[in-house]
Amino acid sequence: MSSKYEKRGVSATKSEVHEAIKGLDKGLYPKAFCKILPDVVGGDADWCNVMHADTAGTKTSLAYLYWKETGDLSVWEGIVQDSLVMNLDDMGCVGAVNDVLVSSTIGRNKNRIPGEVLKTIIQGAQKFADRMAEEGVALHMTGGETADVGDIVRTIDVGFTTFARLRRDELVINDIKPGNVIVGLASYGQASYEDAYNGGMGSNGLTSARHDVFRHEYADKYPESFDPEVPKEVIYTGSRSLTEEIMVDNGLMIPVGKLVLSPTRTYLPVLKVLLDELRPKLNGLIHCTGGAQTKVVKFIDRVRVVKDQLFDVPPLFDLIRGESGTDWREMYQVFNMGHRLEVYLPEEEAQTVIDIATKFGIDAQVVGHVESADRPTVSLHTPGGVEDYFE
Numbered sequence: 001m002s003s004k005y006e007k008r009g010v011s012a013t014k015s016e017v018h019e020a021i022k023g024l025d026k027g028l029y030p031k032a033f034c035k036i037l038p039d040v041v042g043g044d045a046d047w048c049n050v051m052h053a054d055t056a057g058t059k060t061s062l063a064y065l066y067w068k069e070t071g072d073l074s075v076w077e078g079i080v081q082d083s084l085v086m087n088l089d090d091m092g093c094v095g096a097v098n099d100v101l102v103s104s105t106i107g108r109n110k111n112r113i114p115g116e117v118l119k120t121i122i123q124g125a126q127k128f129a130d131r132m133a134e135e136g137v138a139l140h141m142t143g144g145e146t147a148d149v150g151d152i153v154r155t156i157d158v159g160f161t162t163f164a165r166l167r168r169d170e171l172v173i174n175d176i177k178p179g180n181v182i183v184g185l186a187s188y189g190q191a192s193y194e195d196a197y198n199g200g201m202g203s204n205g206l207t208s209a210r211h212d213v214f215r216h217e218y219a220d221k222y223p224e225s226f227d228p229e230v231p232k233e234v235i236y237t238g239s240r241s242l243t244e245e246i247m248v249d250n251g252l253m254i255p256v257g258k259l260v261l262s263p264t265r266t267y268l269p270v271l272k273v274l275l276d277e278l279r280p281k282l283n284g285l286i287h288c289t290g291g292a293q294t295k296v297v298k299f300i301d302r303v304r305v306v307k308d309q310l311f312d313v314p315p316l317f318d319l320i321r322g323e324s325g326t327d328w329r330e331m332y333q334v335f336n337m338g339h340r341l342e343v344y345l346p347e348e349e350a351q352t353v354i355d356i357a358t359k360f361g362i363d364a365q366v367v368g369h370v371e372s373a374d375r376p377t378v379s380l381h382t383p384g385g386v387e388d389y390f391e
Helices: 015-021 060-068 076-093 115-134 206-213 219-221 256-260 266-283 294-301 315-324 328-334 347-358
Strands: 036-038 048-056 100-110 139-148 155-169 181-186 245-249 252-255 286-287 304-308 339-345 364-372 377-382 385-390
Touching: 015 155, 036 245, 036 339, 048 076, 060 076, 060 155, 060 256, 076 100, 076 115, 076 155, 076 266, 076 286, 076 385, 100 115, 155 294, 181 347, 206 256, 245 256, 252 256, 256 304, 256 315, 266 339, 286 294, 294 304, 294 328, 294 364, 294 377, 294 385, 315 328, 328 377, 328 385, 339 347, 339 364, 347 364
Parallel strands: 100 139, 304 377
Antiparallel strands: 036 048, 048 155, 100 155, 181 339, 181 364, 245 252, 286 339, 304 364, 377 385
């Protein structure tokens, strides 16, 4: 039986995509979090190139709803951050945390997305780069392509491509070993470089969250916000309005729409310090994006990753599960559920990671350990019991 996520035309595991690319060259280091290429730019055998492309996915559809309902343009700045971070933090997991070239690709339906939204998005990219510069992370905006493609885009698609050149001895290549511990860095709360509370959503699982949380009235009001081929019974099935408020932290009240739209947290400022202090001791860096808490299964061999000390489920994910009734197994495969960056390293170094994260206002804790196994396995201790996932 297919999950609701699959019925909505999306996949947590991207099995068809992985099948399509099976057999393609995986680069110099197959277990690296991003594909590593020879230095085709400089031609230096001691250097390498990293290039990445990604979008904000269907999070743009929720931003569209919230903007149409409230006129709040700031949600589009969040969409820019979502798309950028899905590239930058993946590259950060191989050690590329500075001097990154950034190019945008935006496709919009001009009849629905006016110039003021486009301007907010384009200027939002520079605003994010300026904020990162304050943290010592240099992003170089190279321009990009903006196209009016209403025939194929219902509202807007926001994507970026990023590129960096770095020394091979600066790379972090996943070599996750028995005996490693796992330090998780929270996806929620408010980091020192963030302007507001972050619900921890990231840019994965938005198709599910959007339809499970919000009322069906939005289907009739904004039919352009979803795929008309998706079965009606899984379109906007929740009970919440975009603007009703929910308590998240010490009495803080946030509109539900904005909570789900919390910009994907970047860990680049943290990673920069982490790499400076611990690079030779890092056995793995995992950005829990597609596949969420099971993401690491693609980067291990003959080990079991046991996550038995996970963060308490944050308010946002409690809300989504309460509205959807989704089982715990699917929740942890679709949503990060509280932490989105994982650091694998010897136990004696764990406290250093926690201390670095704490300096940036980010909660961190040991969430598990690694042990020997016959096949790549992720074992999650969820509120509903232990769930095992295999490659």
